[in-house]
Every structure is written in C-alpha cells, then in structure tokens.
Amino acid sequence: MSPRTTDVWARALTATLTTHADPEALHAARRLLAGAHPQLNVNQGFATAKFALPDGRPARARLIVEELTAAQWERIEAAITARTPATSAIGDDLADPRHTAGIPLLPSAQDLSHHCTCTQTPAAGPCAHTLAVGLLLAERLRTAPAPLFTLRGRPYQHIKKRLRDGERPTAAAGPAAARVPAPTPVRTATDHAPVIPAQQPAPMPEPADLDLTTTRPALTGPLPPVPAPLPELPAQQALVADAAHRARALLTGTEQPTATDTGSDLARFTSLDHGVPFRQAAMDHLGLDVVSMGHLSLAHTHGGPAGAAAYLHRYTLDHDVLARAQADIQPLRPAPSATVECEDNHLTDPAVGIQLRYGPDARWHPYLAPYGTWQPVPGPSADPADAYRAARTAARAFRRPR
Missing domain, CATH: 3.10.110 (Ubiquitin Conjugating Enzyme)
Incomplete structure (x- = not known):
C-alpha cells in the first residue's frame, strides 16, 4: 500500500470537522497542535487525547464516532472481498460508498459527538480540544487506515484477515482445497470456549450374585470394547495418565495454575505426551486450524493456562x-x-x-x-x-x- 492511499479519508474527515466549526475554536485547536504531539488513543467508538489547561489542570477530550452495526460490517466486508484480488486493498476508493455496499465508512457530522472535561458547555459547540482530537485523527488517517476501522467498530486486523481469506481457493477449486480448515471464529469479550454437551450415564445394572470361591482363569486376550457412552479405551488411558501427571505435579510442587476454561486446559493436555494423539480432536472441538493450534500451543508454552486464555479470548x-x-x-x-x-x-x-x-x-x-x-x-x-x-x-x- 502506498503511503498516500488514504489521503482522501484525511481530507474528508477534516472537511466534516471544520465546515461548521466555530472559527475561533478551530484556530485555537490548530494552535494546540502546532509544535506539539499529543498522544492519541483510538478505541472502538471514540478517540481521546489530553491537553493542558492554562491553570495546569488536564482537559480530557473525546471525539465520539457512531459505530456501524454487525450487519452493516458484514455487507461492507462482502463488498470489499467481492472485488478482484488486484484491487482488494484498503485505499481511497473505499471512501466512495458504492464500493462499500452503499454504507459510508467515513462518518458524517451527524455521526460525531464531542465531549471534554474543560469548562466549555456542549451547547456552545465543539471546543478547541475535541476539534484538535479530530484534526489529529485526520492526520493519522492520511497514511494509516486502521484508526477509522477501529472507530467504526471493526478491528483492522479482522478486515485484513477477511481479505486474505477471500482470496484463497474455495471448495470448487478441487478436493484439496475443500480440505482447507475453516478460519478461526472471531471471539468477543463474552465468548467462552465451546463445551461438549453432557451425556446421560448408562443405567446401573441390577446387582449380581458373586461366586468368590471358584477359581477364574487370568485374562489372556484383549479387553472388550468399552460400552457406550463411555470414552474409548485410549481416551480412558490418556485420562488416567493425565491424572497421574497432575498428582505428581502436586506432590513435587510444580503444578501450574489451573486452567479456567476448556480451551486453556486442552492446550495444557495436548502439550503432554499422553495428550499429543488427541491434538486433532482438540482442534475440531475448538474450531482451530493447524496454524492457530500451533499458536495456542506456543501461548501455553510461554504463558501457561493464562497465556492460552489470552490467545483464545x-x-x-x-x-x-x-x-x-x-x-x-x-x-x-x-x-x-x-x-x-x-x-x-x-x-x-x-x-x-x-x-x-x-x-x-x-x-x-x-x-x-x-x-x-x-x-x-x-x-x-x-x-x-x-x-x-x-x-x-x-x-x-x-x-x-x-
């Protein structure tokens, strides 16, 4: 992406901020930014910065931007990924709503609201501090599209991943393509790792009369299959080995903190020798592809169960x-x-x-x-x-x- 691809975005946001702004407040905002580099903090739905008032108190200014809904983002992403790979980049053309399913990415004046801790009342219009936040944001947009996507409610990394996935071969390309795992589902702050529904235990058999006097031959053949709904014998053996491993860790004082969710515990389990054979089952359970499962294992290696949780959630x-x-x-x-x-x-x-x-x-x-x-x-x-x-x-x- 060239360093000027989002220059139109910067000019459009500047025009939106300044067209109806009070000239004196706008001039004061530009003076605040002259020779200074306030720290801009960009979040979903708002951007903030801090300025010093004449009496030494801080003025915390916040420019609030209307977020787009999940349905609107789905339409926008579908429109972006529908373009040919040669043009599926983030650039000035996305300032035109015709390229984003008729939904403008750039906020209008009605999508913006201003809040500041200075003494100016909201009825007097945007103060110099919030206008300065907007101008600083516009300057960032001149070469970096990420802040606008973040403000409008969708992380830029998510958009880039959607673009990459949209350019991969689909199942129609052949049997090999059909085996490509699905991308990792997006998780929100309230998501939890999936949990296998509990199954009803088999009914207890009727008591049997035991003959404790007759000699019985020792077992010479393989064990019969495990009755449903119990896990298969290899899974039971792995569970026994895992219980023994955790008991040893408790006795030696080397036990790691307990995992707080299924995904983190699966990361721990599959990092051990007895859990390696169940790596594919863990991937299927968590909805992860091979690369994502490798990253989950790294997260557990570097940070334990909490590191795995930070990766997943x-x-x-x-x-x-x-x-x-x-x-x-x-x-x-x-x-x-x-x-x-x-x-x-x-x-x-x-x-x-x-x-x-x-x-x-x-x-x-x-x-x-x-x-x-x-x-x-x-x-x-x-x-x-x-x-x-x-x-x-x-x-x-x-x-x-x-």
Whole structure:
C-alpha cells in the first residue's frame, strides 16, 4: 500500500470537522497542535487525547464516532472481498460508498459527538480540544487506515484477515482445497470456549450374585470394547495418565495454575505426551486450524493456562489500565507519534508490528505478526514495558538471518 492511499479519508474527515466549526475554536485547536504531539488513543467508538489547561489542570477530550452495526460490517466486508484480488486493498476508493455496499465508512457530522472535561458547555459547540482530537485523527488517517476501522467498530486486523481469506481457493477449486480448515471464529469479550454437551450415564445394572470361591482363569486376550457412552479405551488411558501427571505435579510442587476454561486446559493436555494423539480432536472441538493450534500451543508454552486464555479470548479491560500501559511503553516505541490501537484487552503498536494482550493472570503477553497473523512470543510480564521489550527482542530474532 502506498503511503498516500488514504489521503482522501484525511481530507474528508477534516472537511466534516471544520465546515461548521466555530472559527475561533478551530484556530485555537490548530494552535494546540502546532509544535506539539499529543498522544492519541483510538478505541472502538471514540478517540481521546489530553491537553493542558492554562491553570495546569488536564482537559480530557473525546471525539465520539457512531459505530456501524454487525450487519452493516458484514455487507461492507462482502463488498470489499467481492472485488478482484488486484484491487482488494484498503485505499481511497473505499471512501466512495458504492464500493462499500452503499454504507459510508467515513462518518458524517451527524455521526460525531464531542465531549471534554474543560469548562466549555456542549451547547456552545465543539471546543478547541475535541476539534484538535479530530484534526489529529485526520492526520493519522492520511497514511494509516486502521484508526477509522477501529472507530467504526471493526478491528483492522479482522478486515485484513477477511481479505486474505477471500482470496484463497474455495471448495470448487478441487478436493484439496475443500480440505482447507475453516478460519478461526472471531471471539468477543463474552465468548467462552465451546463445551461438549453432557451425556446421560448408562443405567446401573441390577446387582449380581458373586461366586468368590471358584477359581477364574487370568485374562489372556484383549479387553472388550468399552460400552457406550463411555470414552474409548485410549481416551480412558490418556485420562488416567493425565491424572497421574497432575498428582505428581502436586506432590513435587510444580503444578501450574489451573486452567479456567476448556480451551486453556486442552492446550495444557495436548502439550503432554499422553495428550499429543488427541491434538486433532482438540482442534475440531475448538474450531482451530493447524496454524492457530500451533499458536495456542506456543501461548501455553510461554504463558501457561493464562497465556492460552489470552490467545483464545478477548476480555473487557478498564480504559485506565490500557492508558497506563500505553504511557509505560511510549518511551520504548521506535515511532512514538504513530497511532496505538486499544481494543478490549489488546494494545497494538501497528507501526512496529507489536501487540500486548492482558491475560487473566494480570500479565501482558507479547505478540508479533511476522507473517501477517499475530503469534505469541516469550516474555509475559506484569509490567507492559518489559513485555514490549520482550516483543522487540523476539522481533530482532525473526529478522536475524538463519
């Protein structure tokens, strides 16, 4: 993608913000940005920045953007992926609603609302601080499409993945293509790993009279098949081995924290020798392809059950936690003026391809996307700065000649 492909988006948003703005407030907004680089925080549905008031107090400005519905996004994505691979890129042409199923991606003035902690009342119109947030956002859009997709309610990584999947051969291309696993289903902050419905146990047999005096020959042949609905014999043997493994870990004090969901426990189970034969069954149960299952195993290796949970699920995280983490990593960022994306428990620095995911263990788990898909790397830490450093160290290892 060329560095100017979304310039039209920037000009359109600037026009929307400034056409009916108070000239004095607009001039003050431009003065706020002159020679300064406020930290812009882009989230689903709003963008924020902080400015200093004359009395030293902070003014926290928020530009709120109307999010598109899931149905609207489905129509937009279908329209984008229906284009030929040569043109299925994110660029200025998507500013035209004819290319997005008649649904405009760029917000109109009616889609925007302003909120700020300064003393200006909303009835007086947008203040200089919220206008400055909008102008800063427009400048980001000049070369980076991600903030607009995030604001309108759909992560940019999801759009890019949908584009890649849309260009892959379908089942009509032949039997080999039909065997390509389905992409990993998108999980929300409220999703949980799927659970196999409980089956009713078989009825207990009637008591039998036991003959304890007659000698019986020892078992010389294989055991008969296990009666339904019990698991097959190899599965029962694996469960026994797993119970023994966990008992040893308890006795030696090396037991890991207990997994909080089925997906995390399957990651633990399949990482052990007795669980390896059931890897395909785990993939089918979780709806993962081979690559995603490999990444889940890496997440468990690097971060234990909490690392696996951070890979599988999104969690709702307080905005202040994300804001503090963003401030902690800011001195370490090679491109400090580039946008940092905050979505759920994910903190993404797309300029360098680093993502931190906050897990249920209160640690930040580092991720890289060297091949276009986020994958876990070593170094989870309660300190987001340490996790960010670990991701940069791992990135250098990826770039090192092999």
